[in-house]
Amino acid sequence: MDTAKGGQRARGIVAACVAVSLVILLLAAGAASASAATISGHVTSAASGHALEGVAVCATAPTAEKGSGHCTKSGAAGAYAITGLAAGEYLVEFSTEGAGYVPSFYAETSSRTAATPLTLTGEQERSGINAELEPILGGGVTGRVVRSKDETPIEGIEVCAWELELEEAAIELSEEGFGLHCTTTDANGEYVIDGLEGEVVVEFESPFESTLNYVLQFSPETESPQGAEPLATKPGHLLTGIDARLDEGGSVSGTVREAGTGTPVAGVHVCALPQSLTVFTFRCATTNAGGEYTVWALAGGSYAVGFLPSGLSFFGQFYNGVSFSGEGSPTPVTVTEGATTKAINASLVPAGAISGVVTDLATGAPLEEILVCALDASQQAVECTVTEEGGTYTIGPLAPGSYVVGFHTTGFATQYFNNSPTFASATRVSVRAHFVTLGVNAVLVPLGYVKPGPAPPPPAPQAGVSASTQTTPVAGHLVLLSGAVPVSKGGAASLRLECEGGGSCVSHLKLYVTRTVVSHGKRRHETIQLGTLAVVLAAGHRTVEHLHLTQGGRNLLKAAHGNLIAKLSISSPQVTGATAARASVESVHLRQSSR
Numbered sequence: 351m352d353t354a355k356g357g358q359r360a361r362g363i364v365a366a367c368v369a370v371s372l373v374i375l376l377l378a379a380g381a382a383s384a385s386a387a388t389i390s391g392h393v394t395s396a397a398s399g400h401a402l403e404g405v406a407v408c409a410t411a412p413t414a415e416k417g418s419g420h421c422t423k424s425g426a427a428g429a430y431a432i433t434g435l436a437a438g439e440y441l442v443e444f445s446t447e448g449a450g451y452v453p454s455f456y457a458e459t460s461s462r463t464a465a466t467p468l469t470l471t472g473e474q475e476r477s478g479i480n481a482e483l484e485p486i487l488g489g490g491v492t493g494r495v496v497r498s499k500d501e502t503p504i505e506g507i508e509v510c511a512w513e514l515e516l517e518e519a520a521i522e523l524s525e526e527g528f529g530l531h532c533t534t535t536d537a538n539g540e541y542v543i544d545g546l547e548g549e550v551v552v553e554f555e556s557p558f559e560s561t562l563n564y565v566l567q568f569s570p571e572t573e574s575p576q577g578a579e580p581l582a583t584k585p586g587h588l589l590t591g592i593d594a595r596l597d598e599g600g601s602v603s604g605t606v607r608e609a610g611t612g613t614p615v616a617g618v619h620v621c622a623l624p625q626s627l628t629v630f631t632f633r634c635a636t637t638n639a640g641g642e643y644t645v646w647a648l649a650g651g652s653y654a655v656g657f658l659p660s661g662l663s664f665f666g667q668f669y670n671g672v673s674f675s676g677e678g679s680p681t682p683v684t685v686t687e688g689a690t691t692k693a694i695n696a697s698l699v700p701a702g703a704i705s706g707v708v709t710d711l712a713t714g715a716p717l718e719e720i721l722v723c724a725l726d727a728s729q730q731a732v733e734c735t736v737t738e739e740g741g742t743y744t745i746g747p748l749a750p751g752s753y754v755v756g757f758h759t760t761g762f763a764t765q766y767f768n769n770s771p772t773f774a775s776a777t778r779v780s781v782r783a784h785f786v787t788l789g790v791n792a793v794l795v796p797l798g799y800v801k802p803g804p805a806p807p808p809p810a811p812q813a814g815v816s817a818s819t820q821t822t823p824v825a826g827h828l829v830l831l832s833g834a835v836p837v838s839k840g841g842a843a844s845l846r847l848e849c850e851g852g853g854s855c856v857s858h859l860k861l862y863v864t865r866t867v868v869s870h871g872k873r874r875h876e877t878i879q880l881g882t883l884a885v886v887l888a889a890g891h892r893t894v895e896h897l898h899l900t901q902g903g904r905n906l907l908k909a910a911h912g913n914l915i916a917k918l919s920i921s922s923p924q925v926t927g928a929t930a931a932r933a934s935v936e937s938v939h940l941r942q943s944s945r
Contacts, residue, residue, distance in 0.1 A: 387470040390431040391479035393424045393444055395451070401428030402483060406447060409440040412467055416443070416538075437474075439467040444481040450586050451483035452542055453492070458482065463505075463537035489583025490544030493592035495535045495554055497564075503539025504564065504596060508532055508557045511543050511550040514580055542588070549580040554594040556647035559634055563646045564596035565687060566631050571595060573649055599647040600685040604694035606641045606657055608664070614641030615698055617660040625682055626651030650687040654680035657696045662746035663784045664698035671697070700783035703746025706767075706790035708737050708757055712799055716741025717759070720794070724753040729773055744786065752778045755790050762794040769793065 393405045403423075407430045410419030419440065424430040442456040442465075455465030456479055468476060495507045513529030534557070535541045552569040556562035568578035569592055581589055602622055606615045620643045621634040635643040645655075655669040667673055668680035685691055704724055708717045722743045723734040732753065737743040745755070754776045755767040766776035767790050779790050 386433065387435040387437065387472065387474040387476070388431060388433045389435065389440075389442065389468065389470070389476045389479045390429070391477065391481070392428045393430065393481045393483065394428055396482040396484045401426070402446070402451070403428065404446070405430075405451075405481075405483070406443075406445045407432065407481075408443050408445075409435060409468075410443065412439055412441055416462065435470055437471050439469050441465045441467055442479055442481075444483060446483070447590075449588075450486060452486055452490070452544060452588070454481050454483055456481060460542050461536040461538075462540060486586050486588055487545040488585055489546040489548075489550075490542065490588040491546065491550065491552055491581060491583070491592045492540070492542045492588050492590055493594070495539045495541070495594045495596060498595040498597050501595070503535070503537065504562070505535055505537045505539065506557065506560070506562055507535045507539075507541075507564065507594075507596070508555050509535060509541045509543065509552065509594075510555070511546055511552050513547055514549045514551060544588070546583040547585075549582050551575070551578045551580055552592055553578070554596060555631070556599070559636065561644075561646055563599045563601060565599045565647060565649045567594050567596055569594065598688045600650055600687045601644050601646045601648060601690045602653070602655060602683060602685060602694050603642070603644040603690055603692050604696065606637050606643065606696045606698060609697040609699045614639070615659070615664065616641060618643070618664075618696075618698070619658040619660065620645060620696075621656050621658065622648055622653040622683070622685070623656060624649075624651060625654055625680075644690070648685045648687075650685055652682045652684055655683050655694050656680075657698060659698060659747075662703040662744065662786065663701060665701050665747050665749075667696060667698065669694055669696065700750070701747030702750055702781040702783055703744055703748060703786040704753065704755060704779055704781060704790050705742070705744040705786050705788050706755075706792065708741045708743065708792045708794060710762075711793045711795045717762075717794060720757055720759045720762075720792075722792075723756050723758075724748055724779075725756055725773070726753065729754075746786070748781045750781055750783045752780055755779055755792075757792040757794060759794070762796055765792055765794055767792065 389409060393402045393407070394400060395402055401424075403426050405424040405428075406421060407424060408419050408421040409432050410416065420432050420435060422430050422432050441462065443453065443462075444455070445453040452460055454460055455462060456468065457466045458481070459465055468479065470476065491511055493509075495504050495509070496502060497504060510530060510532040513531075531543050531545055533541050533543050553566065553575075554564075554569075555566045556564050565573060567573060568575055569581070570579055571594065572578060581592065583589060602620075604620075606618045606620070607613060608615055614637075616637055616639045618637040618641075619634055620637065621632055622645045623632045631649075633645050633647055635645045637643045656666065656674070657668070658666045665673070669683060670681040672678045672680050683691055683694055706722075708720045708722070709715065710717055716737075716739075718737055718739055718741065720737040720741070720743070721734060722737060722745060723731040724745045726732050733745050733748055735743050735745050754773055756764065756773070756776075757766070758764045763771065765771065766773055767779060768777040769792070770776040779787055781787055
């Protein structure tokens, strides 16, 4: 009997403890519920403004894995609400899971790193956390790029989708080329590309001439384009999970100097060209002021390293002094992924060039596509080119020495400088290292051309004007001592000019800005003409022109990136009271001014 009562008492104590525990848990749950925050909003189409139903909305801590937080879906009116959020920071993501619309974060960005975090406090209700989703244009792909060794995200990787087949009517020429669509990964390694049509191949690459050091890869995780798997895109849908795990690349480094002097050479493009059958891309870098360079993101294998000067002051060459002319084979350079092959140096041989303008005697018009060659003493062509728009040409690089310049095209008599019909009677043109010899012009005679009659006599002197003001001034030699001049951030540049010889110098100075642009692994050079500066200098006068070239009140040099190039025109401006002489221009110095 006592035993039974003891058991009942024990069971009563246990029940009481359970009841108390339940009450505590309920109170704690109520307290937690009372302190939880809520966010709400609407999801609409950016194109139509219509409400979007079924959009996945997730609130995730910035440091948590994507999609690991509190999630819900928008209702028929595009409305949603996420409840039970603890105090803290959240990123809010809106996704149709690849169908119809590009994923977006609050506020209006497709990048997780650019998203605006929400800071929530207890019992807070945040409304108006809305999203306008952009429709997917055509088909699309999305994914994430990480390091293979530790799975950490890589920012700045260029991701390109190549369309394999396009109907002729759908091909459009754009800056991205034919059927090529590219973007770069954000700080979370993520990317989105839309506007695709048909089957595509996706590649992942460190941007050209960047210091990112990752080996080129095609999806799915192959370094060979032949191993890439075409992906079938579908209009209005994103293919998700097109990811990449990139291996660390190898690199090549060295220093470029001038042969003979040992002076570092800046601005040389150094490219590693694959010689291995297993390597499918080349990489380049540009030497700095100390002549130093490093070419990054190379796959393991054998390379020919080429040195390409940006101007005509030096001859280009392969590593170990092998010429670009094809005489001899480039010395192979072995690259190992994750390591640097050092001391791949070069000594560049100085060179010069010849430049001029070719015109038609009958019309005075400039002639394009005229063959112009620098010939040696045995009448062999050393270097040739063709004239461009405006009749201009430049031949180089050329070794210092003496050359005969010949001009040839159909429909005109072959001519040698200076207005000579034969090689033997031609005027030889001297070339100096680091200089362009200018003014090597030609006026070609059309076949069958008949010279017109003599010109009428000049007009009599005007009353009150001395005869000396109506004579042609003696032409001096206008020398531009600074060729490629860096443009300052403030939009100014300085040119050093000198007038030599027995008279005044009168000419036009045409100003250009040149720069090299690299897009999607391809290099192109841009030249923008800024304007023309009239130059009238007295004999022996030296000046430094500090240019702030303006047009319509706008500084044309402002924020110009690249080098300012000055080109001297063939014709001179008209001077009041006199007939301006054509300036006899000797040379343009190719080195940057030290001032």
